[in-house]
Amino acid sequence: MKTINVKVKFIGIFKGALGGGEASIKLKEESPLRELIRELAKLSPRLGHMLIDPELGDPRPNAVILVNGMEITILNGLDTRMRNGDEVVLIPVTHGG
Numbered sequence: 001m002k003t004i005n006v007k008v009k010f011i012g013i014f015k016g017a018l019g020g021g022e023a024s025i026k027l028k029e030e031s032p033l034r035e036l037i038r039e040l041a042k043l044s045p046r047l048g049h050m051l052i053d054p055e056l057g058d059p060r061p062n063a064v065i066l067v068n069g070m071e072i073t074i075l076n077g078l079d080t081r082m083r084n085g086d087e088v089v090l091i092p093v094t095h096g097g
Contacts (some may be wrong), residue, residue, distance in 0.1 A: 002029040004084035010047075012092045014063070017047040026044055027082055033067065034078040036088060051090065064091040 008023045015021045025039050037059050041048025053061045058078070065072045066089040067080055082088075 003027065004029050004031075004082060004086075007085075007087045008033050008036070008040065009087065011090065013046060013050060014090050014092055017050050018044050020031060030078045030081045030083070032073065032078060033065070033080045033082060033088070036082055037078070050092075059090075062093055065089070066091070 003026050006025050006027060008025055010018050010021055010023070014095065016063055023040070025043075027035060027039065037051065041052060051059045051062055053059070059065065060078075062070075067075060067082075069089075070089055072078070072080055
């Protein structure tokens with residue numbers, strides 16, 4: 001099966017958790033965004049812990065996720081298919097009270 005490269009940019013605390021602002025991730029062609037998130041969690045368990053909500057197993061409460069500049073809620077959410085050369089940006093959501 002063909003593989004693709006997806007560029008991922010990390011903002012704020014995500015950048016610190018990974019130890020850098022960018023990564024290039026190899027995926028199987030047409031993999032969903034959720035697979036990219038799983039690969040990032042494997043790459044950096046610290047990032048995975050910060051990114052993925054432990055109760056929901058979902059990154060959306062903790063991050064705004066952009067694919068090629070578009071927020072994933074206007075795409076297909078975590079089912080958005082990744083293509084070679086796509087750029088994903090992870091922006092932390094700050095919770096406070």
